[in-house]
Structure formats: C-alpha cells, structure tokens
Amino acid sequence: AQSVTQPDIHITVSEGASLELRCNYSYGATPYLFWYVQSPGQGLQLLLKYFSGDTLVQGIKGFEAEFKRSQSSFNLRKPSVHWSDAAEYFCVMTTDSWGKLQFGAGTQVVVTP
Amino acid sequence: GAGVSQSPRYKVAKRGQDVALRCDPISGHVSLFWYQQALGQGPEFLTYFQNEAQLDKSGLPSDRFFAERPEGSVSTLKIQRTQQEDSAVYLCASSLRRDRGHQAQPQHFGDGTRLSIL
Numbered sequence: 001a002q003s004v005t006q007p008d009i010h011i012t013v014s015e016g017a018s019l020e021l022r023c024n025y026s027y028g029a030t031p032y033l034f035w036y037v038q039s040p041g042q043g044l045q046l047l048l049k050y051f052s053g054d055t056l057v058q059g060i061k062g063f064e065a066e067f068k069r070s071q072s073s074f075n076l077r078k079p080s081v082h083w084s085d086a087a088e089y090f091c092v093m094t095t096d097s098w099g100k101l102q103f104g105a106g107t108q109v110v111v112t113p
Numbered sequence: 114g115a116g117v118s119q120s121p122r123y124k125v126a127k128r129g130q131d132v133a134l135r136c137d138p139i140s141g142h143v144s145l146f147w148y149q150q151a152l153g154q155g156p157e158f159l160t161y162f163q164n165e166a167q168l169d170k171s172g173l174p175s176d177r178f179f180a181e182r183p184e185g186s187v188s189t190l191k192i193q194r195t196q197q198e199d200s201a202v203y204l205c206a207s208s209l210r211r212d213r214g215h216q217a218q219p220q221h222f223g224d225g226t227r228l229s230i231l
Contacts, residue, residue: 034219043117044156044204044222090155098169099144099208101220103155 002027004093006104013081014112021076021107023091031093033074034101035065039087047089050074061085086111115139117223119205125229126195134190134226138207145188146220147180148204156204162188163210195230202227 003026013019025031035047048059055067065076074091091104118137126132138145144163148156149172158172164185173180177195182188192199206220 036222041224043224044206046219046221049219096169098161098163099218099220100146100158100161100169101148101156101206103157106155 002031002093002095002102004091004102004104006089006091006107008107009105010108010110012110012112015083016080019076019078019081019085019109021089021091021109023074023076023104025072025074025091025093027072027093027095029095030067030069031095032099033065033067034092034094035059035063035074035076036090036092036103037061037087038090038106044090047076081109081111083111083113085109117205117207117221119203119223119226121226122224123227123229125231127231128195128197130195131191131193132195132228134192134203134228136188136190136205136207136223138186138188138205139221140186141209142207142221143185143210144208144218144220145182146206146208147188147190148206149174150202150204150225152201159190159203192228195228197230200228200230 005024033050036044038044047063050067088106090106092101120135147159150156160180161169162182177193179191202225204225206222208218208220
C-alpha cells in the first residue's frame with residue numbers, strides 16, 4: 001500500500017540550530033514529493049517539491065530537501081532555524097494522474113530561545 | 114483576492130443538521146480538491162474536480178457527504194445529518210491543470226473551515 005511516514009511526531013530545536021525532519025514513502029516507483037508547512041490558524045504553504053532530476057531541491061524560507069531513492073526518503077533540512085519556523089510540517093506525495101495528495105501525519109516543530 | 118478563499122472560517126452545528134462549506138479557487142485554476150483534517154492528523158483526500166466534472170470522490174466517508182462545482186469555479190461541500198465524527202477542518206485546494214509535461218502542479222490551499230458538531 002502507498003504511504004508516507006513521518007517518524008517524528010514532535011521535535012524541539014533551539015533557535016539558530018539546524019533542523020532535519022524525516023520522511024519515508026512507500027510506493028513502487030518514484031512519486032511526486034512535497035513538503036508543506038502549516039502555521040497556527042493558517043493554510044498549508046508549499047515549501048518545496050521534487051518531481052525528477054537533481055535530488056537536492058531548494059525551497060522557500062531557506063529550506064532544502066534531499067531525495068534518496070535507495071532509502072525511499074525525502075528529508076527536509078534547514079541550517080539555522082528561526083522562531084518563525086515553529087509550525088507543523090507535512091511530507092506529502094502524489095502518485096495518481098489527478099494529483100491527489102497523500103499526507104504524512106506531520107511533525108510539530110517547537111523552537112526554543 | 115489572489116488566493117483560495119473558504120467560507121465560513123468557523124461553523125458550529127448541532128448533530129443532525131445539514132451544513133454547506135464554500136470554496137472559491139484561484140481564478141483560472143481548473144483542478145479543485147477537498148481534504149478533511151481531523152485534529153492532530155494530516156489532511157485526507159475527499160474529492161477532486163476538473164472544471165465541473167467530479168472525477169474522483171473515493172475519499173468521501175459516507176453518502177452524507179456531497180460536493181459540487183456546477184460552473185467549474187466555486188465549489189460547495191455539503192454534509193447532511195452531521196455527526197460528531199464530522200468535526201474537523203475542511204480544506205480546499207486548487208491547481209492549474211497538469212501541463213503537457215505531465216508534471217503535477219502544486220496545490221494552493223485555503224485557510225480551511227473549522228467545523229464543530231455539538
């Protein structure tokens with residue numbers, strides 16, 4: 001069955017420290033992959049996307065993600081977090097022809113001073 | 114506005130009442146999706162429209178849920194005889210049609226409607 005797994009439900013990180021959010025997918029081929037962020041009371045915002053080509057993709061707000069086919073992973077990273085990065089992050093994939101999104105359960109990021 | 118607009122932002126209804134949730138997609142966006150996000154979980158797909166055609170309704174949890182997009186722009190999600198388990202945030206997203214390169218276009222989400230069933 002197709003699935004997206006985010007192993008970490010909750011991560012706490014100090015402001016200025018690096019951040020890495022893990023994501024694994026299960027699918028027989030390479031899906032389209034996305035990372036979305038959801039801030040309190042706000043809609044989902046696309047951070048970055050991977051369709052093909054270069055496995056290291058750059059996104060908005062200083063985020064990047066690396067696609068690793070051998071590990072079926074698409075981890076999100078940021079070298080130095082800001083307090084405004086506190087939010088819920090969703091790893092998302094789509095495999096069907098309409099673009100229906102399948103979300104992971106999300107990782108809640110808390111940023112401490 | 115330039116984004117996806119959903120109304121109302123909040124809706125409280127008594128169990129058994131019917132509710133209607135509205136979505137105004139970005140102008141020119143052919144594809145429209147509805148998702149349901151329960152508390153503490155990721156959004157789950159409900160249904161998909163391409164213009165006025167509902168091409169996928171496999172995610173609708175029961176026949177109490179009904180969605181329409183009669184003129185290919187505004188969409189309404191209707192829930193009949195609401196139950197407490199219908200309490201969730203309902204998200205609408207729109208996107209451009211897939212281009213000739215068959216690359217899935219990113220979806221743009223509205224702020225959602227938070228539905229509470231008492």
